[in-house]
Amino acid sequence: MKKKYLVAAVLVAAFAGPALAEQFYVAFDPASHKCTMMHSEPAAPMKSMGAFKTEAEAHKAMTSMKECQS
DSSP, rough: OHHHHHHHHHHHHHHHHHHHHHOEEEEETTTTTEEEEESSOEEEEEEEEEESHHHHHHHHHHHHHHHGGG
């Protein structure tokens, strides 16, 4: 009986783990010449400037990109 609960717990953890992983994208809008952080991959006409694991990493990268300075 305990084995059934253990297997169920492992399966729940295996499927829930990737769903909890969050990525941040930095996108450049050529029309406004500004960068923004997004939770999903940017679509055209926005240009993806990279994907980052944390919001802090994305913000740090965004401050160092020359496209995002203007």
